[in-house]
Amino acid sequence: MKLIALVITLCSLTTVFANNNNEKEKLKSFSISGKVIDENESLTGVKIVLDGKERIVYTDFDGNFTLENVIAGKHTISLSLITYNNKEITFNSADKNTLEIELETK
Numbered sequence: 001m002k003l004i005a006l007v008i009t010l011c012s013l014t015t016v017f018a019n020n021n022n023e024k025e026k027l028k029s030f031s032i033s034g035k036v037i038d039e040n041e042s043l044t045g046v047k048i049v050l051d052g053k054e055r056i057v058y059t060d061f062d063g064n065f066t067l068e069n070v071i072a073g074k075h076t077i078s079l080s081l082i083t084y085n086n087k088e089i090t091f092n093s094a095d096k097n098t099l100e101i102e103l104e105t106k
Contacts, residue, residue, distance in 0.1 A: 032067040035064050043063045045058055046058065050076075
């Protein structure tokens with residue numbers, strides 16, 4: 001009887017772990033890259049916040065940024081730089097992997 005209970009328990013655990021692996025495969029991640037400009041000029045040091053502080057990056061000297069391992073789905077990024085108006089953009093990471101964003105002077 002104990003052996004049967006042990007076999008049933010092991011089979012249940014195998015099924016649970018198999019389902020967890022399938023769930024992880026569904027949560028694919030993407031890299032989102034982009035460039036922040038002011039009219040035609042690249043902006044350095046723009047603070048980019050993914051989903052309200054989940055992750056923060058800054059643009060490089062050429063105005064480029066990359067957000068790694070973004071889970072598929074709808075996300076919001078907030079952009080801020082002194083002397084420029086803050087901006088928020090909502091996008092779907094599965095649909096759009098490259099963004100070009102223009103900030104306006106205050």
